[in-house]
Amino acid sequence: MTTVVRVLAGGPDAERAVSIDSGRAIAEALGASGRFAPELSIIDRIDQGELAELTGEIVFPALHGPYGEGGPLQRLLEADGRPFVGSGSRAAKRAIDKVVTKSIAAHEGIPVLSTAILDPEDDGLPFALPIVVKPIFEGSTIGLHVCREQHEWLATHRAAQVSRKPTMIEPFVEGRELTVGMIDRGSGLECVPIIEIIPKHKLYDYEAKYAREDTQYVLDPDLPEGVAEIVTESTAKLAHALGIRDVCRADFMLDEVGRPFLLEINTMPGFTSHSLVPKACAHIGISMSDLCAHLVERAMARATTLEMHE
Structure with missing residues (x-):
């Protein structure tokens, strides 16, 4: 029987509309994979009883923002007991807090701006x-x-x-914006190609990310010597220090003399048509269907491992 995946989208936070787009894209991709039967629920806040009433053997929470990505929903999912895609509550809580993230990054020797x-x-x-x-x-x-x-x-x-x-x-740093995604396809988190983001109006704001079509995305951009290694190694090091699993994306600014600085890390990056991790995966031949299916398989593998040790 095909495994049912409950995709959660929406939430009470400011990125609700983006989350709904992500959830719909994930559900479509999982259905197209032929490996899973997705069921999409658009939610606001949800309590333990409401979550328990939702069918599905695996949960794929596609919410963005403090509630859905920053720990509260993850705590409910942990209490629910079903395997779910993405980081656990502690890693989510750390990563949503930009100040805590930068403090941990600095401790790991990752370059950050003063705050x-x-x-x-x-x-x-x-x-x-x-x-x-x-x-x-x-x-x-x-x-x-x-x-x-x-x-x-x-x-x-x-x-x-x-x-x-x-x-x-x-x-404020005037320079180039870079992003580094990571996905787990079975052997731990690994970096996908770097993307340089070039917004038409300098600031890569909400409109440039999700509404307009004039932002340029350059895969594997030409960078000063050593920068690619710094940003990919920094992303991997920070993800490990925070305890992130399955998927993430870190953002950096490259200043005018070629020094990269970490901005933030996301534990549930977007899955919309404008989103960066799917773009980077597509560049190396990983389709949206395969990407979403890989992430669900990682959640299933965790559950199997836990059962073997019980």
Whole structure:
């Protein structure tokens, strides 16, 4: 009998629409693989009882953001007991927190930018302008602001006072944006080709990621000597330190003199038509169907290993 995979999408976070697109693409890909029978559920928040009522032998959570990617949903899935795709709750909690991620990265010798926590009661600048201000627990550049002038900083600071979301500040780096995906096809996480992201309007914001068609993606870009090794080794080292499993994607900025700096790492990257891990996999002959099927197979293999040791 074909294994039923329950694909979860949606969630309560700002990336809900992206998650729904990812979930639909995953369900379609799993169906096309011929190996699994996907069933898609678009959810908001879900409790333990509601999760238990959903059929499926394996769960593929395709949610993005603090709830679905940052630990709460993973804790429910662990309590549910069925195998699921992606990282466990502790790794998810660490990775969604950009400050914790950068602290662990720095401890591992991975190059990171200086970081300050925004104090809503103090509009003093911790770094010289220009700076980047962004929420600690969001992705897809949601809530990100580049402040080049004092008035932009003051407006951003006022917005942070209103939102009350934990927010961080970094020096702005002018340069090239690179991303490194990793997938597990049975022998542990391995890097897929590097992608350079070239947005038409300089900032790779939410619109450039998901709405417009003018962003360029360069596979295996020409990079200064040693940079490819640094970003791939850094991604692998950080994924191991955080305890990430199955799939992830790390983002880097390459400054004007060719130095890479880690920005963040994602434990459930997107699976939409614009998404980067599927693009990188396709470049080396791994179709979307095979990618999604490999990830489900890794979850199944974990469950089998646990049963053998019980």
